[in-house]
Amino acid sequence: xxxxxxxxxxxxxxxxxxxxxxxxxxxxxxxxxxxxxxxxxxxxxxxxxxxxxxxxxxxxxxxxxxxxxxxxxxxxxxxxxxxxxxxxxxxxxxxxxxxxxxxxxxxxxxxxxxxxxxxxxxxxxxxxxxxxxxxxxxxxxxxxxxxxxxxxxxxxxxxxxxxxxxxxxxxxxxxxxxxxxxxxxxxxxxxxxxxxxxxxxxxxxxxxxx
Amino acid sequence: xxxxxxxxxxxxxxxxxxxxxxxxxxxxxxxxxxxxxxxxxxxxxxxxxxxxxxxxxxxxxxxxxxxxxxxxxxxxxxxxxxxxxxxxxxxxxxxxxxxxxxxxxxxxxxxxxxxxxxxxxxxxxxxxxxxxxxxxxxxxxxxxxxxxxxxxxxxxxxxxxxxxxxxxxxxxxxxxxxxxxxxxxxxxxxxxxxxxxxxxxxxxxxxxxx
Numbered sequence: 283x284x285x286x287x288x289x290x291x292x293x294x295x296x297x298x299x300x301x302x303x304x305x306x307x308x309x310x311x312x313x314x315x316x317x318x319x320x321x322x323x324x325x326x327x328x329x330x331x332x333x334x335x336x337x338x339x340x341x342x343x344x345x346x347x348x349x350x351x352x353x354x355x356x357x358x359x360x361x362x363x364x365x366x367x368x369x370x371x372x373x374x375x376x377x378x379x380x381x382x383x384x385x386x387x388x389x390x391x392x393x394x395x396x397x398x399x400x401x402x403x404x405x406x407x408x409x410x411x412x413x414x415x416x417x418x419x420x421x422x423x424x425x426x427x428x429x430x431x432x433x434x435x436x437x438x439x440x441x442x443x444x445x446x447x448x449x450x451x452x453x454x455x456x457x458x459x460x461x462x463x464x465x466x467x468x469x470x471x472x473x474x475x476x477x478x479x480x481x482x483x484x485x486x487x488x489x490x491x492x
Numbered sequence: 493x494x495x496x497x498x499x500x501x502x503x504x505x506x507x508x509x510x511x512x513x514x515x516x517x518x519x520x521x522x523x524x525x526x527x528x529x530x531x532x533x534x535x536x537x538x539x540x541x542x543x544x545x546x547x548x549x550x551x552x553x554x555x556x557x558x559x560x561x562x563x564x565x566x567x568x569x570x571x572x573x574x575x576x577x578x579x580x581x582x583x584x585x586x587x588x589x590x591x592x593x594x595x596x597x598x599x600x601x602x603x604x605x606x607x608x609x610x611x612x613x614x615x616x617x618x619x620x621x622x623x624x625x626x627x628x629x630x631x632x633x634x635x636x637x638x639x640x641x642x643x644x645x646x647x648x649x650x651x652x653x654x655x656x657x658x659x660x661x662x663x664x665x666x667x668x669x670x671x672x673x674x675x676x677x678x679x680x681x682x683x684x685x686x687x688x689x690x691x692x693x694x695x696x697x698x699x700x701x702x
Contacts, residue, residue, distance in 0.1 A: 370631075372634075
């Protein structure tokens with residue numbers, strides 16, 4: 283598994299690049315928000331060289347963290363999600379903030395984001411035996427948005443003495459460590475509603491890490 | 493597993509309803525597209541009764557179809573995705589079109605959508621021994637959109653004599669039946685980038701259907 287972003291995939295800084303039959307013929311900003319930008323685009327594709335109109339919503343890329351404690355339990359946070367009017371259990375996750383002096387070292391940027399978000403949302407951190415395993419990336423809804431997330435297994439994490447440091451704009455109402463059997467039952471019963479968590483579970487299951 | 497939409501979850505017709513501490517204080521349409529609508533909302537949440545500003549992108553709900561042939565192979569389509577400038581392998585999927593005379597019978601609406609999309613995208617249809625199993629629903633990116641998909645296992649599907657009927661606005665460049673071992677390897681190696689497919693795989697794995 284290579285986990286450095288493929289150069290043909292959108293990176294945290296830039297909209298999707300032209301390559302191999304894909305060419306942006308026009309791009310018009312329709313809505314310019316801090317967290318969401320919406321464009322009208324006309325794009326030539328490999329099978330439609332004359333171009334196709336599309337509405338594209340652009341968002342920052344993110345990391346998702348499947349974190350397992352030293353006791354083999356999985357950390358989930360319970361988060362208020364305004365777009366769906368629900369409070370749901372999810373693996374911790376957070377957007378990638380690209381620093382002004384970014385050197386192009388994605389690996390370090392993604393790892394820093396993993397540990398920062400894990401600490402903020404769960405109050406856990408890397409321990410003496412921790413490891414970080416990249417499980418690739420995925421697109422949350424390629425029909426209309428370039429948003430994508432890099433999945434990591436953070437193993438043998440330990441509690442930080444000072445606990446979590448929640449972001450005030452989010453509302454994390456709880457964090458709990460679940461047995462694998464509990465997590466599996468929640469996924470099986472349709473009680474995990476979050477694409478990040480389900481995509482991570484799929485990669486973990488297919489690689490026999492769970 | 494109940495697969496009728498929970499009344500507290502957004503349904504294919506309506507934006508998320510107020511319930512249990514969730515209350516929409518204001519909603520302002522910022523962008524009104526055929527496929528994407530963007531709103532500024534101020535929403536009271538269980539922990540923030542004074543209300544929180546949020547940008548919410550609204551899209552139609554969809555179905556995702558994990559379809560297995562009579563030979564035990566899994567059907568994936570290869571689709572051009574303009575938002576990410578990539579052609580990727582995915583389980584067939586499609587948005588739910590609510591008819592003008594909709595009676596509120598979600599089960600029939602979802603089942604009709606499953607068979608219509610399967611036929612259009614793959615050229616397969618229900619066979620004499622086919623069954624349809626609901627695997628719950630999920631939200632593609634609850635941080636900013638109410639988009640959600642209902643996952644189905646369509647088992648023992650058979651080829652239609654007349655093949656597929658692709659939608660002209662989409663560009664499906666191929667359809668193939670994969671062995672389970674091939675699908676598993678693609679998920680494990682990070683070669684499946686699509687949240688729909690990964691979420692479906694997670695539910696299938698957790699329920700031991702694969």
